[in-house]
Amino acid sequence: MAPGRRYAHGAAGRGCLNSLTDFCFDTMMTTANDVQVSFEFFPPANEKMQATLWRSVKHLESLAPRFVSVTYGADGSTRERTHDAVERIVRETPLTAAPHLTCIGAGRGEIEAIAQEYWNMGIRDIVALRGDLPKDQPDYRPPADGFHYASELVACLKGVADFDISVAAYPEVHPEARNADADLDNLKRKLDAGASRAITQFFFDADLFLEFRDRAARAGIDSTLVPGILPITRFPQLEKFAGACGASVPDWLRERFAGLDDDVETRQMIAASVAIEQVQALRAEGVDEFHFYTLNRSELTFAICHALGVRPGKAAA
Ligand SMILES: Cc1cc2nc3c(=O)[nH]c(=O)nc-3n(C[C@H](O)[C@H](O)[C@H](O)COP(=O)(O)OP(=O)(O)OC[C@H]3O[C@@H](n4cnc5c(N)ncnc54)[C@H](O)[C@@H]3O)c2cc1C
Secondary structure, eight states: OOSSOOOOOOTTSOOOOOSHHHHHHHHHHTTSSOOEEEEEEOOOSSHHHHHHHHHHHHHHHTTOOSEEEEOOOTTSTTHHHHHHHHHHHHHHOSOOEEEEEEOTTOBHHHHHHHHHHHHHTTOOEEEEEOOOOOTTOTTOOOOTTBOSSHHHHHHHHHHHSOOEEEEEEOTTOOTTOSSHHHHHHHHHHHHHTTOOEEEEEEOSOHHHHHHHHHHHHHTTOOSEEEEEEOOOSOHHHHHHHHHHHTOOOOHHHHHHHTTOTTOHHHHHHHHHHHHHHHHHHHHTTTOOEEEEEOTTOOHHHHHHHHHTTOOTTOOOO
16 A cells, blocks of 8 residues: 555545545645745764764755754763754754753753753754653653653743744654553643644654544644654664654555665665655645654755755745
8 A cells, every 4th residue: 555545534634635636736736835844863973974964954954944953862862962963053054953852861950051051052942852761771760850751841941941842743652652642632731831833753654644633633732743754764774763663664665665675776766755655645635844854864855855845945935
């Protein structure tokens, strides 16, 4: 099965495609220039990775993203490197930088100090996360003045300054959640605490996002849900990521990449076509904002943006 729609969703989107005319209309709509994008990078660990990151930032800069974000180690392990990458983005590009900030292992004072420092350097956007629980501490408890959940982190950040905060959302339900409704309640708490939007974990079937968007709407969530798009560079790596975060890898996707482990060029083409189909399917359902997990590479993300009509010199109004 291809990544198209099987799910007849509710009021949040435009409805299912019924005819070839609808399909042509929606395909034309995907070239309209009202799409917003954001790009996620991770802080480089050495000089070679640093060079790759900066080539990618420079390449994607021309697409005028809403923001570019830089990830943060769950236990604060990348604190300096995340800060350095963010500082360089601010210093050397016209881009809006959004550092990720996690709260596992951190006390309130440390979080407030990091947030204040970012605010003082002109940062207004933050992606606020709890972070994964440490695998070697099954009975992990936060420090006495620390945070159990991202909703508490969001409230703390809003207390420091009026940041524009993005949080995480899970179309396939976060692995620790009691159930899907409890996970949605948590998302609502994060938005009620002051977050402006939620970026989703990656997924490959457009239906997963559309069903999630409808469930969220029924639960009274009216903030923007931004689909997180992961262009696939290496399939075995993807399966590992997906296993770790509870995202499903559909059989049709496995089949498309079968036999391509040693064929970089064909793999790139398949990866581009899969992701373009995915964003087109979402676009046809009214989605106009996308977040790309770039893994510090720009080629696939650039191509997918091109297909969405996001091109150099054509920033969304
Ligand atoms: C867009 C995006 C970016 C990310 N960036 C990073 C990054 O830079 N660094 C990193 O380490 N990780 C990152 N992650 C991964 C994220 O840290 C993990 O998924 C983490 O396990 C959960 O973080 P959260 O902010 O969603 O946590 P929370 O929203 O706190 O939720 C964690 C779990 O607790 C449950 N929960 C929340 N509140 C309660 C409550 N009151 N009672 C009971 N259960 C509750 C939730 O349902 C969920 O199962 C990212 C994820 C996404 C989607």
